[in-house]
Amino acid sequence: MIVLLAGMAAAEEPGSGVVVNDDLELRYWRSDERLPGYPDNAVYNYLEQVNRLNIGWTRGSWTFEAQVDEVALFANRHYLGDDLIIENDLLPDGDAPLYGQSIFNVMPGDSYLNPEKVRARYESKVATVTLGDAYSAFGRGFALNLNRNVDIDIDTSIQGAKVVWRPGMWDVTALAGQTNPQQVSQDNPNEVIEGDRRHLITGVRAERFGLGPANVGAHVVGYGFADGPGWDAAFSTVQGLDALVGGATAEALGIGGFDVFLEADAIGLLSDRVPGAGEPGERPRGAAVYGSVSTYPGPVTILVEGKRTVATELINAVGTVDATEYMVGPSLEYERAINEDTSSALNSNDIGGGRVQIDVAVVPGKVIPYVSCATFRDLDVGGAHFNPVPETIVHPVVGMEVLLHEVSWLVDVGYRVDDRDGTNLGADRQLHGNSGFHMPIAGPVHADWTVQFERFQWGANAFQQSDFFEVENALTLGWGKAVALIGYLDTTTNPLVDTTGNLSETAYGAAEIQVRPASAWTIKAFYGAYKAGIRCAGGQCRQLPGFDGARLAVLGTF
Amino acid sequence: MRGWWVGLALGAAPMAFAGEKAADFTLRDLNGQSATLSQYAGKVVVMSFWATWCAPCKEEMPHLQTMYNERKDKGLVVLSISTDDARSASRVKPYIEKMGYNFPVLLDRDSTVIGSHNPSKSVPYTVVVDRKGEVVQRIAGYNPGDEAALIALVDKLLAAP
Numbered sequence: 001m002i003v004l005l006a007g008m009a010a011a012e013e014p015g016s017g018v019v020v021n022d023d024l025e026l027r028y029w030r031s032d033e034r035l036p037g038y039p040d041n042a043v044y045n046y047l048e049q050v051n052r053l054n055i056g057w058t059r060g061s062w063t064f065e066a067q068v069d070e071v072a073l074f075a076n077r078h079y080l081g082d083d084l085i086i087e088n089d090l091l092p093d094g095d096a097p098l099y100g101q102s103i104f105n106v107m108p109g110d111s112y113l114n115p116e117k118v119r120a121r122y123e124s125k126v127a128t129v130t131l132g133d134a135y136s137a138f139g140r141g142f143a144l145n146l147n148r149n150v151d152i153d154i155d156t157s158i159q160g161a162k163v164v165w166r167p168g169m170w171d172v173t174a175l176a177g178q179t180n181p182q183q184v185s186q187d188n189p190n191e192v193i194e195g196d197r198r199h200l201i202t203g204v205r206a207e208r209f210g211l212g213p214a215n216v217g218a219h220v221v222g223y224g225f226a227d228g229p230g231w232d233a234a235f236s237t238v239q240g241l242d243a244l245v246g247g248a249t250a251e252a253l254g255i256g257g258f259d260v261f262l263e264a265d266a267i268g269l270l271s272d273r274v275p276g277a278g279e280p281g282e283r284p285r286g287a288a289v290y291g292s293v294s295t296y297p298g299p300v301t302i303l304v305e306g307k308r309t310v311a312t313e314l315i316n317a318v319g320t321v322d323a324t325e326y327m328v329g330p331s332l333e334y335e336r337a338i339n340e341d342t343s344s345a346l347n348s349n350d351i352g353g354g355r356v357q358i359d360v361a362v363v364p365g366k367v368i369p370y371v372s373c374a375t376f377r378d379l380d381v382g383g384a385h386f387n388p389v390p391e392t393i394v395h396p397v398v399g400m401e402v403l404l405h406e407v408s409w410l411v412d413v414g415y416r417v418d419d420r421d422g423t424n425l426g427a428d429r430q431l432h433g434n435s436g437f438h439m440p441i442a443g444p445v446h447a448d449w450t451v452q453f454e455r456f457q458w459g460a461n462a463f464q465q466s467d468f469f470e471v472e473n474a475l476t477l478g479w480g481k482a483v484a485l486i487g488y489l490d491t492t493t494n495p496l497v498d499t500t501g502n503l504s505e506t507a508y509g510a511a512e513i514q515v516r517p518a519s520a521w522t523i524k525a526f527y528g529a530y531k532a533g534i535r536c537a538g539g540q541c542r543q544l545p546g547f548d549g550a551r552l553a554v555l556g557t558f
Numbered sequence: 559m560r561g562w563w564v565g566l567a568l569g570a571a572p573m574a575f576a577g578e579k580a581a582d583f584t585l586r587d588l589n590g591q592s593a594t595l596s597q598y599a600g601k602v603v604v605m606s607f608w609a610t611w612c613a614p615c616k617e618e619m620p621h622l623q624t625m626y627n628e629r630k631d632k633g634l635v636v637l638s639i640s641t642d643d644a645r646s647a648s649r650v651k652p653y654i655e656k657m658g659y660n661f662p663v664l665l666d667r668d669s670t671v672i673g674s675h676n677p678s679k680s681v682p683y684t685v686v687v688d689r690k691g692e693v694v695q696r697i698a699g700y701n702p703g704d705e706a707a708l709i710a711l712v713d714k715l716l717a718a719p
Contacts, residue, residue, distance in 0.1 A: 017578025017693065021677045054677030058581040063674050121674075123582055125594065128670070135668045141644035147669055150679050166584060166592065209590035253589055261648055292648035294655075301656035305648060330645045359656045365620055368656060401616065406702050408617045436613050438702050446702050478701055519695070557676070557696055 020558045021054040025186065030549040038080055045549075047074040050189045063121045069184040072111035112189075116182055117157060128164040133157035136175055138205045138219040142265045142288035142312060142329035143245040146179070146201075152535050152542040155182035156324040158201050169210040171217075176202040178226075178234055181322040188545040195230035197322050199223060200238045213253050220246040223326065225273055225318050242271040243315050245327065247288075257297065263290045263329075267311060274314050286311030290329055299361040305332050306354035313349040323542060332374050334397055337414060337432040339456060340496045340534050345393060345418070350379040353393070369400040378418075389421045406446075411435040418459070426459025441477075448476035456494075468494040484514040492531050499546030502529035508546075524553040578693040580685070583671045585639070585664040588651050593637075593664055595687075601633045602715045603687040604708070607672045609641045610649045614700040615682040619659065621705035625712065626661045632716050633689070636661040641672050641681055684708065688715045 031044040049072045056065045119132030135157055137145040148155040160177015178198035200223065207217035222244050227237035247265030252258075267286030292305045307330060316325040331346050332355040338346055345351060353376030361368050376393040399412030412434050419427040436450040450473070457467045470492040478484040488510040491501070501507040510528020517523070532546035580603075582596045595603065606622055608615035619638070626636040638661050640650045647667060654663050666672055669679050675696065676683045684697040686708070695711060697704070 017580075019578065019675065019677075019696075023678065052678075056674050056677060058579060058674070061582070063581050065674065065677065067677060121670075123584070125584065128584065130670075135670070135673075137644035137667055139644065140647060145644050147643045147667075148673075148679050150681075171586070209586065209592075215590045251590075259651060294648070294652045296652070296655040301652050303649065303652045328645060330648065357652075359652075361656055361658070365623070365658050403617060403620050408702070410613050410616065438617060440702060444703060448701075481699075481701055481704060481707075484701075519697070522698075557698060 017058045018558075019056040019058075020556070021056075022554075022556045023052045023186065024554045025050050026552045027547070028549045028551070029547070035080070041080060043080065048072070048189065049074065050184065050186055052184070052186060061123050063123070065117070065119050065121070066115060067117035068113065069116045069182070069189075070111070070113040071184055071189040112184075114183055116184070117155075117180070126166050128166075130162040131160075133159050133180055134162035134175065134177070136162060136173065136203070138173075138203065138221065139217065139247055139249045139263045139265070140261070140290050140329050142263065142290065142309070142327055143219055143247045144201070144203055144221045144326060145328040146324075146326060152544070153182070153185045153187065154323050154542060156180065156319070156322065156326075159198075169208060171205075171207040171209070173205045173207075174203070176200075179319075179322075179324065179326075181319075181324050187547075195233075197226055197229050197319070198231065198234035199225050199318065200234075200241075201326070202241075207249075213255055215249075215251040215253075217249045218247070219249075220244065223315055223318075227273075239271070239273075242269065242273045244268050244270060245315075257295050259292075259294045261290075261292045264288070267315070269314070274318060284311050284314070286314060288312050288327075288329060292330075299364060301359040301361075302356070304354065304356045305330060306352075307332060308352035309348075310350050313347055316347075332376075334372075334374070334395065334412075334414060336434060336452070337416065337430065337454065338534070339430070339454065339494075341428055341456070341458070342416065342418065342430065343534060344380075344387060345376060345378050348378050348380040349382070352377055366404055367400070367402050370398070372397045372399075387418070387420060389425060391418050391420045391427075393418050406438075406440045408438045409435070411437075420459060424460065428459050429457045431455040444480040446478050448474075448478065450474045465495040466493070468492065470494055481516055481519075483516075486512040486514065488512070488528065488530060490531055492533070494533070497532050497546075499529075499532045499548075501531070502548050520556055520558050522553075522555040524551075524555075526551040526553070580687045580691055580693050581674055583674075585666055585671065587665070588654065588663050593662065595637075596691075598635045598637075599691060600689055601635045602689060602712060603635045603637055604712065605637045605639055605675070605685040605687065607639050607641055607666070607676070607681050607683040607685075609681050610646055610653050611642075612681045617702065618682050618700040618705070619657065621708075623657075623659050623661060625705070625709055629712065629716060634712060634716060638663045639666050639671060640664070641666050641669055641679065643667055643669070686711060686715070689718065 026049050028047050029045060033044045035043055051070045053068045056063060117133040119130055122129045135147045137147060146156055146158055157180045158175060158177040159180040162175040165172045178200055180196055203221035205217060205219035209215045222241040224238045224241045226233045245265055245267050247263060249263045252260045265288040269283040288309045290307045294303045312327055315327055319325055333346055355372060355374035357370060357372035359368050359370040373396040378393060379390045381388055395414060395416040397412055397414035402409040414432050416430040417427050432454045434452045438448045440446045452472045454470045458465055473489045474486060476484055476486045490508040491506050493506050503509045508529045508531050510526060510530060512524060512526040515523045527550045529548035530546060533544060535542060535544050580595060582594055584592055584594045587593050622636050626634060640663060642650050644667055672679050675685050682700045685693060686695045688694050
């Protein structure tokens with residue numbers, strides 16, 4: 001690879017360029033767990049290394065890009081007496097390779113290297129053609145929305161061909177390919193990984209801009225599902241299209257001082273192969289309707305959004321094993337506050353509601369308080385929901401953005417109530433807050449303090465979890481961009497968090513130093529622990545693993 | 559064993575490449591108009607990738623606005639490129655309106671453009687392009703005070719022929 005890069009660089013000529021982005025992490029996982037009979041040997045501690053290399057090469061109108069993920073476990077297997085000890089206990093068989101055989105694995109032993117993404121793109125004024133891995137979203141995403149979710153490291157692309165043709169005021173997008181979910185999560189590569197589930201996705205969207213103040217569009221997306229992982233299943237088990245989604249959008253800008261967007265989609269199942277669709281022959285139809293209106297009278301900005309979705313999660317359920325959702329429209333939720341319970345509304349199969357936000361520029365561009373309120377009616381009582389009956393959700397949030405010359409403060413507080421129908425099932429109540437404060441100290445030294453808290457009280461729930469409280473703190477002292485010292489202190493009594501703190505059962509502490517010896521390099525050294533927990537972003541949620549140990553990260557961009 | 563060292567070599571190899579032509583792109587702006595990077599040929603272009611959910615981006619944007627106001631007549635263009643995907647697209651224009659920003663705002667909803675400059679797609683991310691269309695600097699993240707170095711670089715590029 002390095003030879004290839006050197007060759008590319010040597011071959012550089014005017015009109016070309018190379019960008020390399022690399023993220024190397026070395027982690028020492030610490031555990032208090034001991035084998036019976038070996039109390040002094042911390043055999044469950046292990047060292048892992050994960051690397052993500054991205055390369056982009058531009059030559060004239062062409063761009064070539066690739067992402068290569070690599071994982072290795074150090075000294076993962078050894079003998080105590082006659083016993084083979086595997087420090088990473090995810091392996092079912094001590095002689096098996098770390099990862100399944102149905103993926104591309106060119107490295108021996110407990111290691112893995114995968115050319116995860118590869119694409120070539122041709123760009124001209126009238127068309128963009130992408131061969132390989134591409135992302136796409138139609139409308140507001142209810143019919144198709146596959147993009148990289150940076151916050152939670154979920155990255156499923158469509159591996160095939162995508163063309164965007166721009167004749168005048170038209171955008172016409174056509175794509176066809178197979179889903180390619182990213183296998184390695186940088187924060188936890190040690191999962192038993194099997195091959196990609198390569199479902200077929202094909203779609204077309206046409207959008208006409210500049211019809212006076214209006215833009216209109218229409219799209220259709222077809223899904224064909226593979227029954228298992230790997231290339232064989234992709235070509236042998238996809239039996240044409242299993243689902244079809246069609247929709248239309250209309251947007252009007254500046255009419256009477258209002259910007260308006262509307263979208264409607266219909267979902268039809270063409271086979272019985274979609275899980276959760278019901279008995280054979282039952283093919284429920286789904287639909288999504290979304291609208292937004294915004295206006296900006298004087299110092300006030302008002303945004304109103306509404307949605308109604310039915311059976312939109314049926315197709316997403318196919319991607320559960322890959323943590324992929326193919327159709328993700330606006331949730332209208334304040335996702336930073338989503339937890340294990342409230343995520344059920346984010347993934348509801350039958351929900352409607354709206355959200356209004358009003359911002360007032362008290363000092364334009366500098367001090368902007370706002371208030372928002374979302375309300376939903378969640379009728380989904382199936383799946384993994386905690387809710388045996390429909391519920392009504394009300395979620396007001398107040399906040400303020402203060403952006404002065406060198407001082408900034410972004411703060412909000414909200415209170416969410418999930419009120420279940422009926423008098424004996426109670427309501428879940430959540431008080432949450434978030435604050436990020438930056439200020440200069442002296443010269444190039446600056447401070448940054450972010451804190452987030454949550455107080456959650458369950459209503460009636462089948463699992464009888466106890467109420468909980470969580471706080472996450474990060475205090476940073478920085479010397480320009482060159483050095484940053486960060487202290488972390490988290491605590492949680494959430495019964496659904498399966499990690500234990502390093503300071504006490506519920507308290508987690510850690511310290512990190514970040515150094516940038518040059519603008520292209522960042523080196524991070526971390527020691528301590530952080531808790532596991534759910535994180536939601538981009539309409540998707542992921543259970544992130546906790547960590548206890550030491551971590552060294554080197555990031556470079558050239 | 560061999561695999562580990564290959565992995566380490568991949569991660570730690572010091573690689574540096576000089577000079578890079580900024581790839582052209584076509585995106586729609588907030589009003590649906592088409593915009594390309596090449597239409598700003600001959601100007602100094604600061605491409606600032608951001609998103610409505612990104613707090614450091616919000617802290618950086620007032621400084622970009624000030625820099626743009628003071629230097630746009632000298633040949634500076636600040637291209638504010640929103641990486642909000644389809645889900646949060648309705649929030650982009652209200653945010654720009656409430657903050658009173660007047661630099662061009664483009665929509666990179668499929669992350670195509672940021673992906674070619676910053677494959678990790680993290681924001682904020684800034685790419686500075688000189689009058690010859692070559693990438694001069696890439697800046698990941700934002701800390702208070704970073705704008706001083708950016709302004710110094712922009713002034714140097716504006717002064718160049």
